[in-house]
Amino acid sequence: MKFVNPRFLFFAIFIGMFLLLAACSNSTDGKASENGSDDYPEKSITVVVPAGAGGDTDRNTRTLAKNLEDELGVSLVVQNVNGAGGSTGTRQVLDADPDGYTVLAFHDAALINNVLDLTDYSIADDFEVAGIGILDKANTFMVSGDSKFDNLQDMVAYAKDHPGEVKVATETGAFTHLQLLKLQEEADVEFNIVDAGGAADKIKALLGGQVDVVPTSLGLVQEYVDSGKMKSLGVMSDERLELFPDVPTFKEQGYDVVFDKIFFWAFPPETPDDVVNKFSDAMEKVVKENGEFADKLKGYGVNPEYVGPGEAEKLIKETQNNYKEIYDSSK
Amino acid sequence: MNVHEKLKTKDLIAAIALLIISIIIYTDTFNMKTLTVSQVGPDFAPRVVSIGIFILSLILLFQTLKDWIMAAKNVSSAKASYIKDAKEMESNKGYENDNDVQDHVSATLIEDKASRWLRYKNVLITTVLIVLYILLMPIIGFLITTAVYLFIQFCLLGQRKYWNIPLFLILSILTSVIVYYVFRLGFEVMLPAGILG
């Protein structure tokens, strides 16, 4: 192209901006590791999230990942690997090289996959758990703002008189599904359990009036509560939450249903212990000491809580056994 | 073999293949595990689809056979079907390309069997090349395999006398390097690493 007329200039600007942007995208790769003797980590770490972008799992992971970057000195690249209830993502990490540069960030769904025989490997037994960083205690059942149910007891009472009528949306085989099974057992009621899909789909189903009750995380729907479109029947935590002091727990209302959503990070099997521990230490630092991180989580309605590798593995195993019981007794 | 008859064989093969596929699909639906209890389970839709394929491929089969029989019988019918085919080919032009136009033209003469096999051979080679490309990528790495693939593919696709080896070499290496660096470092999209990454 021999001409240097305005058109050419325009085109050159176009290319220039594109390349500039591409260069900008490269954020913190290559920052030297600050630790003295140890080499890990030396290059960027891939974080596999078996969930889609925009959900709470993705959000929690990215927030923690961003803060871990400062601690570890390398960039953490978050990759969404969606599909098959999360098993595509967990499988990918299972098969990855145990060099510490691939890590899984997920939650209870992985355990449930194993309980349901969707996967033949388990987190506790096969993966090297680095630890737990976030707990979501605000698991709740929501109804629409103008629903005739004001609290859990109303809803259960109605369900008792009208078995199979109360439509509750869930994602079949997921965390929320188990909550429903447990409540059905505890309260001796029968709901009409309807599959609606992921978090956003469930919200849509409730707002659109297609279902009556939706189990979700209170942090995700705060906006709707504030605008009066939804109200909560209660939270499934042990005690009332600091962040939501006005919401009674299921336990208070007479039903022993407690579910904490555990967000754990785990490495592929055979990953060397010192790598796992290094990572875990970084997690601990961020979770316990980083005020900014804690504030962000507060905004989401979840809690920063650190549980170290050994403890986490135990907790995960216990939780999975618990789920197995719930599932078996519901059959 | 004129165009008219060739069309028919293809349809015949397609119809039978689809028939078999539909049966396989249907039988596989009996192995499905379910989590929910319902009349309409995960086996429902596949069955509907496989039945649909079954019925439609039967219809296709009958259409093909009907025309074939008529063609074998008398000339005027053949001519009529030929006109219908020509009309169909006319309306099929939407997704044909240069090659098939050539095809049409040369088909009114006697089809050169040799050139037909040559065509399929070319496609086969390209396919095999791509298979090798994908196979080797995780092992040797994106950078090298892509450069090699590009070079070979340039040669394969272009006519011998238009080969420009220096250009091919430069382009294949350059493209591979640019794509790799823009994606790997720029966008931090992990491309299969290997020896050279």
Added chain:
Amino acid sequence: MLADLIAGFSTMFQLYNMFLVIAGVAMGLVFGSIPGLTATMAVAICLPITFVMDPSSGMALLMGLYIGGVSGGLIPAILLKLPGTPSSISTTFDGYPMAQKGEAGKAFGFAIICSFLGGILSIFVLILISPPLAEFALKFGPIEYFAITIFALTLISSLSEGSIVKGMLSALLGMFLAMVGSAPIDAFPRFTFGMYQLDAGFSLLPALIGLFAVGEILIISEKKINPLAQKMNTKLKGIGVSIKDFISQGWNFLRSSLIGIGIGILPGIGGGTANIIAYATAKNQSKTPEKFGKGIADGVVASESSNNAAIGGALVPLMALGIPGDTVTAMLLGGLVIHGLQPGPIFFTQNTDIVYGIFAALIIANIAMLLFLIYGMRYFIRILSIPRHILLPIIIALCAVGAFAENNRVFDIWALLFFGILGYLLIKFKFPIAPVILGFILGPIAETNLRRGLQLTDESFWPFLTHPIAAVFWVIAIGSVVLKAWGNHKKKKSLGGV
């Protein structure tokens, strides 16, 4: 509202934000125009960068990417018959033949202007009536979705040249391929024959690019390419489109844009489906349907107006209710959430600075897209003069990157090849390809919603027919099939029965 909009613009007119929008459009166009790379990918890649920016700037960038990404697809669609993104599939049907006839300028002119206008129209809808529109969209539950998808599937008949039987077979094949993987709801694998890589099924991208791009390239590989034989009219005068031409497309444009907005609003169905439906509708409603597929401007207008209109449409439920309308908006949601913002009814009325900033960014992005494309037109055409035997392998390499980058699996590249071979076979056996993609996209939506709907109605099918909105679509579906059959019957009679 006007004051808010002006405030929004003033935020966007800051140098930094303007740069982001324009750079975003540029990058989006590049991603959109390379088959294998999509708007979704561009947004996914740039999402992390936005976390360190303040929300308005982040959104500015993402909006630029979104608009550029969707619009960019028209370039390879017209020049090479390869859709750059799923949103430009039907642009290939008529855009490419037009270019072959030497009317590339006209095709581009229509495509670019309609993309721009369709986008602007949907943005105005977004700004003016999104809250009530979003509320209306909520009423669409599984039962309604099922009706819509069935209706959309009846349009297959318009997309298959020649044999309807083959068209339907193609669609069913597409539906079957989409069923490979986890069953909806039960999540257990289907048709994976033990291969666990298939548990997640086939992704749309490798399927789409495989069928259209790789398949096409395999066909071309049959004959060695003589670069000198490619003589293309690479001259372009002006925009290529006259005002008169444009006005005659007015109704087509309006209808297609409305279809795009309507489909975009429904979460779960986006631009990829919108353009096919708009195209099929345009063909059905046209007085000269036989000209479609041979290079008629109507086809390009329908496709490109609807896909850009779907952008505004997808943003409606996101902004008004916090529910994403498609994959890109799902990521936008993530982008906002990380900043501590939760889109929804309150967000819409309270965080007006960000909301109107987004609107302003959208308008600016559309204008930038228009300018880039119009000025770039004559350079794009030069792509045609790159010898095919050099261009096509490069495209295949890029497709491989695109397929891999989505989920970081080599398996997806194999899927790409598989669909490429399938596409080749389909073309050789004279089966239409477009219905395969339509079946692939719509099949799962239909099945999932059928099952969910039945759960809601306690296994009774009757409500499926009686729900008001659903009933409307059934009537339209049945009506159009009947009309088509009757029309065919009349045509056969007049041909004297061959």
